[in-house]
Amino acid sequence: MTGRAADSVVKAISARIRSGILADGDLLPAERDLMAEFGISRTVAREAVRILASQGLITAKPRHRPVIRTAGFEAAFDAAGSIVGNLLRQPGGVHNLFNTRVMLEAALVREAALSADKKDIVNLKTALAANGAAIDDNDQFYQTDQQFHAVLYDIPGNPVYPAIHRAYTTWLAPQWGQMPRLVDRNRVNFASHTAIMDAILLRDPDAAEAALRSHLADAWDQVRLTFGDI
Amino acid sequence: MTGRAADSVVKAISARIRSGILADGDLLPAERDLMAEFGISRTVAREAVRILASQGLITAKPRHRPVIRTAGFEAAFDAAGSIVGNLLRQPGGVHNLFNTRVMLEAALVREAALSADKKDIVNLKTALAANGAAIDDNDQFYQTDQQFHAVLYDIPGNPVYPAIHRAYTTWLAPQWGQMPRLVDRNRVNFASHTAIMDAILLRDPDAAEAALRSHLADAWDQVRLTFGDI
DNA sequence: TACATATTTTGGTCATACCAAAATCACTTG
DNA sequence: CAAGTGATTTTGGTATGACCAAAATATGTA
Incomplete structure (x- = not known):
């Protein structure tokens, strides 16, 4: 109903970051793991990663695993x-x-x-x-x-x-x-x-x-x- | 070589926006058209659109054609x-x-x-x-x-x-x-x-x-x- | 132990297909 | 002829599956 399937994943991950389950410097789960965990396609998993990156919660260098980053100003x-x-x-x-x-x-x-x-x-x-x-x-x-x-x-x-x-x-x-x-x-x-x-x-x-x-x-x-x- | 195939597309589009070929309020070409024009897959086309949106050059509402927006501060x-x-x-x-x-x-x-x-x-x-x-x-x-x-x-x-x-x-x-x-x-x-x-x-x-x-x-x-x- | 090499993992890209919402067109109607 | 309405096409969102190359990891060797 919200339109974006990736949003729920983003919400879940960012909650995990706020709660400390995923701490600064940790690696984000691999895309294929996200697929399994959330029951989504890889398309949506990648979309979620991109959104998280644009929100500054992770840094996503090409060809590297995304890293959790506690966002500052x-x-x-x-x-x-x-x-x-x-x-x-x-x-x-x-x-x-x-x-x-x-x-x-x-x-x-x-x-x-x-x-x-x-x-x-x-x-x-x-x-x-x-x-x-x-x-x-x-x-x-x-x-x-x-x-x-x-x-x-x-x-x-x-x-x-x-x-x-x-x-x-x-x-x-x-x-x-x-x-x-x-x-x-x-x-x-x-x-x-x-x-x-x-x-x-x-x-x-x-x-x-x-x-x-x-x-x-x-x-x-x-x-x-x-x-x-x- | 830089890693992101979408980057060249982004560069081309943003040049088009700067030069006025794509003016404020215009619609971005459909993803399938971008595929044909640049010889890329839809994945990359969508990636490019997403990057352009994150750079403020277009506004991309879900389920709507992206609209060119002359970026201000x-x-x-x-x-x-x-x-x-x-x-x-x-x-x-x-x-x-x-x-x-x-x-x-x-x-x-x-x-x-x-x-x-x-x-x-x-x-x-x-x-x-x-x-x-x-x-x-x-x-x-x-x-x-x-x-x-x-x-x-x-x-x-x-x-x-x-x-x-x-x-x-x-x-x-x-x-x-x-x-x-x-x-x-x-x-x-x-x-x-x-x-x-x-x-x-x-x-x-x-x-x-x-x-x-x-x-x-x-x-x-x-x-x-x-x-x-x- | 240290280093070079093989193997596995993982992100990047492509191709195809289907669905549902938008946009467009065609047609009817007042 | 204009306005509204229904059918058709376009287009974005998502799902699968596959392949490649770069990283990461494991393995074997000196």
């Missing part, structure tokens, strides 16, 4: 990833997405300035120091740059934000990855990070936001220099 | 929807998601206070007036409430934000929908909306953010009153 952004990939290819797509990042990070640094605790400050200082030490190593700088921003996403203690950060870096990687890496740019970016850090230490949200916006506006200028108007 | 959040649904069912899930909403809307009202133009102000006033006129009609108030917030998401002129708003309202609807609707609550909420509006008119981002946070904190208290700690 990352999985949600993974699911959106391929669609976003299309959207980024259309005019203004990258800019629109990048602007949301600017707004979110602006809010995050305000939050950091207002309520970062000792541990957060230590994390920021550590990340900033690592970033500064990597100015001469472009790849290393790229990594520590991301790490510095990642700390900002961690401060609120809300697991949604790190997931968003991962999504941003994944989605925008095609652009960032092709940007020329220059030590001079690294120096500028490190100075920007330092300015943001200083404002947070001064507990000045307005200054922190201003520094962050300046930093990301500068980054966007670099993107436009590389790609033209996109 | 809404489609991305749709894809994430089922996963988020799972996450909301686990402890703290709703709270975490709601907090991201608070932070985003706080940023949005700051933005509105700083850069809303005449048209935006008119839209806000219109929405607020409609909200005020609906205080005695709970359903109508619920709608105009959402509409008022929607205007905030529209102001930056970035299509990502309205998509986020739709996602929030969809994902949190199970909670909001079950909340008791009371005229007294409507009155309080309308007052909150007015306070936000006033701060925006005064071009005072701090006051606007404070009013918005107070409003949503109050809303969250109501949720907890109804559902307990979730």
